Amino acid sequence: xxxxxxxxxxxxxxxxxSSTSLDETDLKLIALLRRDARTPVVALARALGVTRATVQNxxxxxxxxxxxxxxxxxxxxxxxxxxxxxxxxxxxxxxRAAEVRHALTGHPNVVALHTTNGRWDLIAELRTDSLxxxxxxxxxxxxxxxxxxxxxxLLLGTYK
Numbered sequence: 001x002x003x004x005x006x007x008x009x010x011x012x013x014x015x016x017x018s019s020t021s022l023d024e025t026d027l028k029l030i031a032l033l034r035r036d037a038r039t040p041v042v043a044l045a046r047a048l049g050v051t052r053a054t055v056q057n058x059x060x061x062x063x064x065x066x067x068x069x070x071x072x073x074x075x076x077x078x079x080x081x082x083x084x085x086x087x088x089x090x091x092x093x094x095x096r097a098a099e100v101r102h103a104l105t106g107h108p109n110v111v112a113l114h115t116t117n118g119r120w121d122l123i124a125e126l127r128t129d130s131l132x133x134x135x136x137x138x139x140x141x142x143x144x145x146x147x148x149x150x151x152x153x154l155l156l157g158t159y160k
Contacts, residue, residue, distance in 0.1 A: 022067070025050065029058055030068075037071045084128045085155040088141065089120040096146030097121060103144050109137045126152075 022030070025048060032044055045055045062068040092100050097115075104110045104124055112125040124141070128134040142150055 025054075026058060026062065026067075029055065030062070033059075033068075084126075084131060084134045086126045086134065086152050087155065088124040088126055088138075088150050088152045090122040090124060090141075090147055091119070091149040092121040093146050093148045100144060100146040103146075104141070107137075107141070109133075110141075120151075 028048055029044065032039060032047055041052050041055050041059075045052045048055065059068070090100070090104075100122065101113065101115075104113050104122070109126050109128050110124050111127050114123045114125075115121065116123050126134070126137055126141075128137055138150075138152060141147070
């Protein structure tokens with residue numbers, strides 16, 4: 001199996017998480033879709049003990065409300081174009097977090113960006129085609145205005 005579908009679930013931009021109420025069936029449906037978003041509606045209905053129409057209506061509602069924002073494909077790491085993967089922990093100077101976030105979200109090799117607590121302010125997931133490109137990305141990111149310190153770890157293996 002080369003690819004597996006997954007689902008991205010976040011609070012919609014125009015709603016707070018508290019305004020989106022998910023019941024037990026919604027949560028179970030989301031868990032099943034996260035495992036494999038290509039599961040047939042009939043199989044989802046059987047697993048949930050509801051009708052196909054119920055599953056179809058719930059998926060449509062979750063998409064319409066913005067709870068489900070998209071579907072993706074997960075590839076085996078060995079078939080990824082960007083074979084070099086890493087996480088970069090970033091400390092931001094003073095109140096420059098928004099400026100740094102803006103710069104990083106526009107960078108093509110930053111595939112995900114997370115805020116965090118503790119020693120680091122941000123965690124960036126990086127992907128490149130080669131170690132040479134990776135070195136260039138590191139140098140570019142480290143020189144961004146507002147970044148005080150970084151620590152980077154290459155991802156060697158993926159298990160889930």
